[in-house]
Amino acid sequence: MRLVSLDVDIAAPRDMTRRHSTVATFTLAAVLFAGPLSAQEQLPIRNCTWCHGSSAQGFANAPRIAGQTRQYLEMSLQSFKNHARDNPYSKQYMWGATANLDAEMAHGFAAYFSELPAEPANDGDAALEDQGKAIYSEGLPDENVVSCIVCHGPKAQGYERIPRLGGMGYAYLKRRLEQWGEGYHAAAEPMPRIARNLTTNEINALASYLSFIK
Amino acid sequence: MPIMAGALAVVAASSSLAADRDEGGDSKHGFQAKLEYCKTCHGLSGEGYRGYFSMPRLAGQQPKYIENQLRAFSERRRVNPVMFNVAHVLSPATLAALSAHFKALNPPPSGGGPKEHLALGKTIFEEGLPESNVPACSACHGPEAKGHEEIPRLAGQLYPYTLQALSYWGKERGQGGTRDDTSAIMVPTTHNLTQEQMSAIAAYLSYMK
Numbered sequence: 001m002r003l004v005s006l007d008v009d010i011a012a013p014r015d016m017t018r019r020h021s022t023v024a025t026f027t028l029a030a031v032l033f034a035g036p037l038s039a040q041e042q043l044p045i046r047n048c049t050w051c052h053g054s055s056a057q058g059f060a061n062a063p064r065i066a067g068q069t070r071q072y073l074e075m076s077l078q079s080f081k082n083h084a085r086d087n088p089y090s091k092q093y094m095w096g097a098t099a100n101l102d103a104e105m106a107h108g109f110a111a112y113f114s115e116l117p118a119e120p121a122n123d124g125d126a127a128l129e130d131q132g133k134a135i136y137s138e139g140l141p142d143e144n145v146v147s148c149i150v151c152h153g154p155k156a157q158g159y160e161r162i163p164r165l166g167g168m169g170y171a172y173l174k175r176r177l178e179q180w181g182e183g184y185h186a187a188a189e190p191m192p193r194i195a196r197n198l199t200t201n202e203i204n205a206l207a208s209y210l211s212f213i214k
Numbered sequence: 215m216p217i218m219a220g221a222l223a224v225v226a227a228s229s230s231l232a233a234d235r236d237e238g239g240d241s242k243h244g245f246q247a248k249l250e251y252c253k254t255c256h257g258l259s260g261e262g263y264r265g266y267f268s269m270p271r272l273a274g275q276q277p278k279y280i281e282n283q284l285r286a287f288s289e290r291r292r293v294n295p296v297m298f299n300v301a302h303v304l305s306p307a308t309l310a311a312l313s314a315h316f317k318a319l320n321p322p323p324s325g326g327g328p329k330e331h332l333a334l335g336k337t338i339f340e341e342g343l344p345e346s347n348v349p350a351c352s353a354c355h356g357p358e359a360k361g362h363e364e365i366p367r368l369a370g371q372l373y374p375y376t377l378q379a380l381s382y383w384g385k386e387r388g389q390g391g392t393r394d395d396t397s398a399i400m401v402p403t404t405h406n407l408t409q410e411q412m413s414a415i416a417a418y419l420s421y422m423k
Contacts, residue, residue, distance in 0.1 A: 138295070141303040144243075144251035147296055151255075151265030159266040190254050 044105065045112065051093065057119050061089050063172040067118025072163040073110035077101060084187040087179050120167030124208025132209025135202055145197050148206070156213050166213030173207035245311055248304075252312060259321035261370075267296075268375040273321050277313035279366040282396060284309055291395050292387045323370030327417025331410070335418025338411060348406045351415065354399075359422050364396050369422035376416035380404050 049055075051062040058064035065073060079085040080094040081101055098106075124132075136156070139147035153159055156166035165173065179185065180195035198206070252272070257263045260273035272280065286292035288301040304312075337343075339359070342350035354365050361367035368376065379386075383404040387397035407415070 138299045141299050144247050146251060146254050147299065150267045150269060150296055151263075153266035157266075162265055193250060193254055 044109070047097070048109065048113075051097075056113055056116050058121065058169050058172070061172075062093070064118060064121065064168055065113045066116035068114055068164050069158040069160060069162070070110045070114040071160045072158060073113055074106050075161050077106040077109065078103075079185075079187070081106075085185050087176075087184045089175075090185075118164070118167055120214050121169040121211045122167075124170040124211035125204065126208070126212070128205040128208040129212060130209075131202075132205035132207070135206055136209055140202070143197060145202070146194055156210055165210045168210060170207045170211040173210055174203055177203045177206065245308060248308055249312060249315060252300075252316075257321075260316050260319040261321040262324055262372040262375065264372060264374065268372050268378065270375045271324065271371050272316040273319035274360070274370070275313075275316055275367050276361045276363060276365070277310070277317050278363040279361060280313040280316065281306075281309055282364050286387070286395060286397070289390070291390050292397070293389050294386065321370075323421055323423055324372050325421050327373035327420035328413065329417065331414035332418050332421070334411065335414040335416075338407075338415045339418055343406075343411070346406050348403060348411070351403075359419060368419045371416075371419055373416050373420040376419055377412055380407060380412045380416065381409070 048065070051059065052065050053059035053062070056064065056066035076085065077098055080090055081098040083091075083095060085094070101109075135145065136148045136152075137154075139145050148156075148165075151159070151162050152165050153162075156164060158164035177195045177198060178200075180188070180192045181198070183192075186192055195203075253260065255263060255265075255269045256272045257269070260271060260275075262271035263269040283292060284297075284301040284304060287294060287297040288304075290298060338348060339351045342348045342353075351368070352359070355361055355368050356365075359367060359369035381404075383397070383400055388395055388401070404412075
C-alpha cells in the first residue's frame with residue numbers, strides 16, 4: 001500500500017505533482033513524514049535528479065541512472081548504504097544520499113529510474129570505438145581479458161544485476177574501470193578481477209565504444 | 215604466430231594499471247592466470263554463471279569431453295564466437311591441466327529449473343520415452359549423470375544452458391560438413407524431445423548432485 005502510492009506519485013512528471021489526486025498526494029506525504037526523512041525530501045525524485053540531471057541522464061560526476069536495470073539499481077543503492085561501494089565519489093555523494101533509505105524506498109527508486117528512457121552520452125573518442133568494440137565482444141584471449149558481451153549483452157543492455165553499460169558517459173565508465181584496479185569496491189564480483197587485467201589504453205577504448213551505444 | 219601476437223601485446227601494455235602484466239611474464243601468462251580467466255566466466259568454483267548468456271558448469275566435467283569440445287570450438291564444428299576466441303590460443307598442455315583442475319571441483323548444483331515437471335524429467339532420464347524413440351539418458355551419461363570420457367557430465371548443469379543446448383543442437387554442433395564428430399550421437403535424441411520434455415529434463419538435471 002505504501003509502495004503503491006509512492007509509485008503513483010513519483011511516476012508523474014514533476015510539474016504535474018500539484019495537480020495530482022489529493023488521495024495519492026496525501027498518502028505520499030503521510031509515508032514521508034512517517035519515516036526519518038527531513039522536510040526537503042518530500043519530493044524524493046528531486047533529491048536524486050538534483051545531481052543526476054532532471055531526466056536522470058547524468059550530470060557532472062553523477063552518472064546516468066535512467067534506463068538502468070532495476071535489480072542493479074536496487075543492489076547499488078544497498079551497496080552505498082552499507083558502504084560496500086567505497087569509491088571516492090560514492091563516499092562523498094551517495095553515502096549521504098542513501099543514509100535514510102529503507103528497502104522499500106530503494107525498491108521504489110529503482111523501479112522508477114529503470115523505466116525512464118536513456119540517451120547515449122556519445123562523448124568518447126570515436127577513433128577508439130572499433131578497438132573498444134573488439135575487446136567488448138571478443139576479449140583479448142592472449143592477455144586473459146574476458147569478453148564483456150557474455151554478461152552485459154550484445155547491446156550492452158545488461159541483465160538483472162549486471163548493469164546496462166551502453167550509452168553511459170565516458171568519464172564515468174573510465175573511472176569505474178580504473179578504480180577497480182586501484183582496489184575500490186572490491187565486493188563487486190567479478191569486476192575487480194576483470195578490470196585488473198585492462199591497460200589504460202584498453203579502458204579508454206572500451207569506455208569510448210560504450211558511450212556511443214544507443 | 216600466436217607467440218608473436220602475445221609478445222606484441224605485452225610490449226603494447228605499458229600502463230601502470232597492467233604493469234604487472236609485463237613483469238614476471240609467467241605469473242600473468244601462466245596456468246593460474248588462465249585458470250582465473252576461465253573462472254571469471256564459468257564461476258569461481260566452476261559452478262557456472264548466469265549472465266546475459268549462460269556459462270556452463272565445468273566442475274566435475276569429464277576431461278576428455280572438455281578437451282574434445284575445445285577442439286570443436288576452435289575448429290568451428292561447434293559454433294560459439296566467445297569460446298572460439300578462448301579456445302584457439304590454448305596449448306594442449308594448458309588445456310589438459312585446466313581440465314584436470316575442473317574435474318576435481320565439486321560445488322553444489324545450481325538448481326533453479328522450474329519444479330513442476332521434475333517427475334517427468336526423472337522418468338526421461340532413467341527410462342527414456344520408448345513411444346517417441348527417446349533413449350534413457352542414463353544409458354550413456356551414467357546412472358548419476360556423471361558422464362564418461364567423451365560423454366559429458368550433466369548433473370548440476372545450469373537449467374537455461376541445458377535447455378539451450380538441447381533446443382539448438384543441430385544449429386550449434388556438428389557444423390562444417392564432412393567431418394564426423396561426437397555430437398552426431400545426440401541428434402536423434404534432441405529431435406524427438408518436445409520443448410516441454412526438454413525443459414523437464416533440464417530442470418531435473420539442474421538439481422542433481
